[in-house]
Amino acid sequence: MENIVIIGNGIAGITAARHIRKNSDKKITVVSAETDYFFSRTALMYIYMGHMKFEHTQPYENWFWKKNRIDLVKAFVTQVNHEDKKLVLQDGNTINYDKLIIATGSKPNKFGWPGQDLPGVQGLYSKQDLDQLEANAPDNKTCKRAVIVGGGLIGIEMAEMLRSRKIPVTFLVRENSFWNGVLPSGESQMINEHILEHHIDLRLETNLVEILADENGRAKAVTTDKGDTIECTVVGLTAGVSPNIDFLKESGIAIGRGVKVNRFLETNIPDIYAIGDCAEQHEGIGQRRPIEAVWYTGRMMGETVAQTICGNKIEYKPGHWFNSAKFLDLEYQTYGWVFSEQNKKENEQHFHWRHATEKICVTIAFDKDSKQFLGINTFGIRMRHEIFNRWLSEKRDINHIMEFLKDANFDPEFFAAYENEIISKFNSEFGTHITPKKKSWKRIFSNA
Amino acid sequence: MKAIKNIGLVIFLIGLGIFTALPLIGTFKLDQSTFDKIVAEKRIKSELFITDITKNVVGKEFQGMQSISPLVSAAIENANTQHVKNKEYKKKIYTKPSDMATLIGKRSGNGFIANNKGTMWFLTFGLGIIGALLFIIPNVILLGKKGIKNDGIYHESATNKGWVAWLVFIFLVGFYLILYFKSEYATNWTYLVDPISESLSGNPAGHWFVYGFMYCVIMTVMAIRMYIKYRHNMYQMVRTTSVLFFQIVFAFLIPEIMVRLQMPYYDFKNAFPLDYDFFFSWNLKQLLNSGGIGLFILVWGIVLTLVVVPVMVYFFGKRWYCSWVCGCGGLAETLGDPYRQHSSKSLFSWKIERWLIHGVLLFAVVMTGMTLYSFFAETSTVLGIKTQSIQNTYSLAIGSIFAGVIGTGFYPIFGNRVWCRFGCPLAAYLGFVQRFKSRFRITTNGGQCISCGNCSTYCEQGIDVRAYAQKGENIVRSSCVGCGVCSAVCPRGVLKLENGPLEGRINPTEVLLGNDVDLMELTNKK
Numbered sequence: 001m002e003n004i005v006i007i008g009n010g011i012a013g014i015t016a017a018r019h020i021r022k023n024s025d026k027k028i029t030v031v032s033a034e035t036d037y038f039f040s041r042t043a044l045m046y047i048y049m050g051h052m053k054f055e056h057t058q059p060y061e062n063w064f065w066k067k068n069r070i071d072l073v074k075a076f077v078t079q080v081n082h083e084d085k086k087l088v089l090q091d092g093n094t095i096n097y098d099k100l101i102i103a104t105g106s107k108p109n110k111f112g113w114p115g116q117d118l119p120g121v122q123g124l125y126s127k128q129d130l131d132q133l134e135a136n137a138p139d140n141k142t143c144k145r146a147v148i149v150g151g152g153l154i155g156i157e158m159a160e161m162l163r164s165r166k167i168p169v170t171f172l173v174r175e176n177s178f179w180n181g182v183l184p185s186g187e188s189q190m191i192n193e194h195i196l197e198h199h200i201d202l203r204l205e206t207n208l209v210e211i212l213a214d215e216n217g218r219a220k221a222v223t224t225d226k227g228d229t230i231e232c233t234v235v236g237l238t239a240g241v242s243p244n245i246d247f248l249k250e251s252g253i254a255i256g257r258g259v260k261v262n263r264f265l266e267t268n269i270p271d272i273y274a275i276g277d278c279a280e281q282h283e284g285i286g287q288r289r290p291i292e293a294v295w296y297t298g299r300m301m302g303e304t305v306a307q308t309i310c311g312n313k314i315e316y317k318p319g320h321w322f323n324s325a326k327f328l329d330l331e332y333q334t335y336g337w338v339f340s341e342q343n344k345k346e347n348e349q350h351f352h353w354r355h356a357t358e359k360i361c362v363t364i365a366f367d368k369d370s371k372q373f374l375g376i377n378t379f380g381i382r383m384r385h386e387i388f389n390r391w392l393s394e395k396r397d398i399n400h401i402m403e404f405l406k407d408a409n410f411d412p413e414f415f416a417a418y419e420n421e422i423i424s425k426f427n428s429e430f431g432t433h434i435t436p437k438k439k440s441w442k443r444i445f446s447n448a
Numbered sequence: 449m450k451a452i453k454n455i456g457l458v459i460f461l462i463g464l465g466i467f468t469a470l471p472l473i474g475t476f477k478l479d480q481s482t483f484d485k486i487v488a489e490k491r492i493k494s495e496l497f498i499t500d501i502t503k504n505v506v507g508k509e510f511q512g513m514q515s516i517s518p519l520v521s522a523a524i525e526n527a528n529t530q531h532v533k534n535k536e537y538k539k540k541i542y543t544k545p546s547d548m549a550t551l552i553g554k555r556s557g558n559g560f561i562a563n564n565k566g567t568m569w570f571l572t573f574g575l576g577i578i579g580a581l582l583f584i585i586p587n588v589i590l591l592g593k594k595g596i597k598n599d600g601i602y603h604e605s606a607t608n609k610g611w612v613a614w615l616v617f618i619f620l621v622g623f624y625l626i627l628y629f630k631s632e633y634a635t636n637w638t639y640l641v642d643p644i645s646e647s648l649s650g651n652p653a654g655h656w657f658v659y660g661f662m663y664c665v666i667m668t669v670m671a672i673r674m675y676i677k678y679r680h681n682m683y684q685m686v687r688t689t690s691v692l693f694f695q696i697v698f699a700f701l702i703p704e705i706m707v708r709l710q711m712p713y714y715d716f717k718n719a720f721p722l723d724y725d726f727f728f729s730w731n732l733k734q735l736l737n738s739g740g741i742g743l744f745i746l747v748w749g750i751v752l753t754l755v756v757v758p759v760m761v762y763f764f765g766k767r768w769y770c771s772w773v774c775g776c777g778g779l780a781e782t783l784g785d786p787y788r789q790h791s792s793k794s795l796f797s798w799k800i801e802r803w804l805i806h807g808v809l810l811f812a813v814v815m816t817g818m819t820l821y822s823f824f825a826e827t828s829t830v831l832g833i834k835t836q837s838i839q840n841t842y843s844l845a846i847g848s849i850f851a852g853v854i855g856t857g858f859y860p861i862f863g864n865r866v867w868c869r870f871g872c873p874l875a876a877y878l879g880f881v882q883r884f885k886s887r888f889r890i891t892t893n894g895g896q897c898i899s900c901g902n903c904s905t906y907c908e909q910g911i912d913v914r915a916y917a918q919k920g921e922n923i924v925r926s927s928c929v930g931c932g933v934c935s936a937v938c939p940r941g942v943l944k945l946e947n948g949p950l951e952g953r954i955n956p957t958e959v960l961l962g963n964d965v966d967l968m969e970l971t972n973k974k
Contacts, residue, residue: 307971
């Protein structure tokens, strides 16, 4: 019986394990030093905020693993010895494998700031990070202020978490508007406003210079490139993540920023694969980046590599890009590609609509010349994944999207609908005469 | 704001404290003429009982029900023992000691409480309502921007099975025990609402009127909490309004007014088999003796269960009843909302759920079959089993203990839908329709799920919503009451309650949307 070993029990590794089990009878072992069981990393924030307990973030009950003969080993892998096909663990034990899947995820970036390793300074990625935050910032008496460095998705999550316990938060963002390397300016601006509404001290175009220690060696303040010194108890470092692959440096497995893989998710060493956040494609697929540290891509790579391992060798061919996030109270979904002003190509044109009073907006990207629909960003309106996926596959033009936009609405029943408003703005901006079609179940469920 | 909240809490606790003390205080004095009336009304022939009460109770002043109730019980028991011994069966008293004490208590209250009903109402219900509103309304500001507000639920003692939750549990269980089994202790409570009852039905209030009134008050106050908490979510606003309307108008006002109009007391939305005694012979006889309206109720009751309920479930799912109309659901969705996260999501609970709820349905159907057979065949037994004893067992075990004491009493510990999930026979019936022939489903939005678990955690029915969502599968479960909270708490816009075509409603998938199209086709076609 072939012996499959997976390092990492995150979404990528566990998806691979589940799908290998579905398709085969191979021996499966998952090694992780983080937790006993798989949990949803994206839900860590909700534990701190008191929405859930840790056990609620575990998608499978504890009996699931034994029942499905997925052996879980809690250990830290220090070395991969591919010649003998074995893993060396921190406690000195070894684990043999026939095929190895590396799915070790990411770790928070640190850019060599003075004081970045002081007690009170932390990232937010792992269960251990969460436990540390609980210790560092249990309430606003222990933690008088927190400074968060890095204006991305984890940064704003961490701000939301701390605010849920009424801890004052200063949020240092390198860019001149929140996440505007990814989001078009209208959206980025709306989030700036929303951050301020949540009483977060947002400092744009501000970089961390140094973290200062108190007499006990704990972080007590940060200094910024604007010359400010901000007193604080906790410093959150959330300036992105990078692959968690230090233990592979001497292994002979080719690494760049991540573990180098081809389209079959194979590394340079036979029988060793890498998936999820830690995998780096030789070249980005389509308009994707070579490293995709996203929940969904981790899952898709897991789904794909399981096929290959079970004898149905298949390329990692992700479909149309999609993603989602939540910025405080604002839900965000994206389908296809909408680039920020900084990154968009010449032919990409945007149509932007924003509600007069509510924090709701939509940006639709399309080709200036062919009018082909390229992608949509939506804030505060839920949209149907299947519909946009279909429109992208069918290479529909922007007028079609507008005409049938009501089919794509996924908001709960009785919610106010804004399609008419959106389309009338589009008509006046582009001189078109599109009348929206009524939502049709028939269209929504065709091909579904 | 915080101060207003705290003042509100104190006022509420004072009101609640007085309310809680009422069963054990108050002055009762039974005079001879009142007792004579009771003897005549109840057609009591036991001279032993009459002498006993006349000697030990009449004319004396008692403090608190606990001093009078044992005397009444003892009088009945002694008299009955003696009569049975002497084979004087006609003199035996069949009224339950607790009911007799309730009757005597209600007629003999004459202290401050019985004579100052308005003041006492204000000191209990009034303070409770004012305090609760002062506690709840500042949330408009304190909760901040509109959006999901579940911060701290697992940090608070009240919502995380801490000591507050256990106190609430004890209070609720105690309240239901009084209501169902020791109604004489509710006597003082009935005085509080006598004026209201008299203005509606013309009769003084009994303990069930107290319950009905309290039910409406609690639902109204907690609905205000819902409106504030879910003010971003129109589905929750509309649904809350609907349950509130059906409770106040259909369950409370209409039946009381019908009594005033000499019609049978009937809740037009309470469908059999939740309304388990609809076919009991006393009810059938009452309806048949009530002329046109009685006949109408009889036909409506049958049509409601056999036609209206399944047809509506076909179009809208069982939510139209369970979380839009039903009284049990109404309380669960208002008073119970802070406890929804406690329903167990384990596979084990699901197994228990299926056995229990379908067992209760079977029990209700068999009991009703026996009841109808007995009614038409004019016999009291079926296959040697007494119909009455089966009815009594159901009323006690299911109607009182399961639906009331456990169903609501256990809110703070097992969640707010214990009855609806494990016990309600109507829910089981609706569930069959919903599972096998309905347009309703919770649609999962392609591949957007991040397995965070908010949906499962806040599902009051204990459905592991995430288990479906993370596979890209729609949720089609017989137990789903369509409260819409999974969709509300989802941070990524994955879930939507909708009524669509039957085809493709159940859509098992292997690989989720977003992956390679060829791979999806390959694996999902298998």
